[in-house]
Amino acid sequence: MAEADSPHSNECPVARTLEAIGDRWSLMIIRDAFDGIRRFSEFQKSLGVAKNILASRLKTLVEVGVFDIGPASDGSAYKEYVLTEKGREVFPIVVSMRQWGERYLFKPQETRSVLLDNARGQTLMPIAVFSSSGQPLGPADCHRVRISAQTS
Amino acid sequence: MAEADSPHSNECPVARTLEAIGDRWSLMIIRDAFDGIRRFSEFQKSLGVAKNILASRLKTLVEVGVFDIGPASDGSAYKEYVLTEKGREVFPIVVSMRQWGERYLFKPQETRSVLLDNARGQTLMPIAVFSSSGQPLGPADCHRVRISAQTS
DNA sequence: CCGTATCCATTCCGATACTG
């Protein structure tokens, strides 16, 4: 049954995001796409994942709207997977994951990959949460509320 | 070599983060912790997850250093799970996931839960990636490089 | 109340083989 959604994904956007791209491979695939990877074989080589798994993930990511399938840019007969706007917008998610990992999961001298901005070759500003008025916010400074539809 | 890690967690911080907290429940547990949940039964009720699973996840999250176990604040005989600094710092990750989900995974009128800042009751500023000099950055404005240990 | 132990179903993954 291609039924709606699973029990707990109903109204929490975090849960839905996890359900859409929160599996073990999807975010890695998207991360590679941020590095310019577009071809099946390149994903496969970069990730070392089995082809059937990769095919399956790519397929659902296209269904979800993270990737579009387009013609090869080099004129070859094959397809390319290119990020949609929706896909590009997961950038903050993977960058915040990257920064958290860098900070807490590596020993100081351990070899790692880092992200640099093209313009200056500098590391990025740490991602943080701000209020609409620009105040930095921690978990304790926020609360969740339920919004049922808007009548304006 | 000298790589004793699991295959894909090698040197990408994103991969390590995914391995540490990227499973189906951990981020939901942490999200609940941001809402002030600290007790086993509260997590269980909030998430609707089986007790053995919850116990298992909580255990690994403690091992990973996201939670500390402390005495109950109300003087009862039981433990509480309280976020460490490392745990609190996953806040940007779940907020960026939340915002992406809100934006792309909900129909406009669908009921959802949203995060508001306590001080003003406003929605948060969208999380974005900036260079160290304050320029907004997209995926195409960055590149990855490998850093092997020491320079200077 | 807070877990642990057990059992079972399901899903996920990887290797391999095969097709256009």
Next chain:
DNA sequence: CAGTATCGGAATGGATACGG
């Protein structure tokens, strides 16, 4: 090159029963 088909094994999840 870009997948699909199939299979076995591993990991994950859920329900329930039990113990501190």
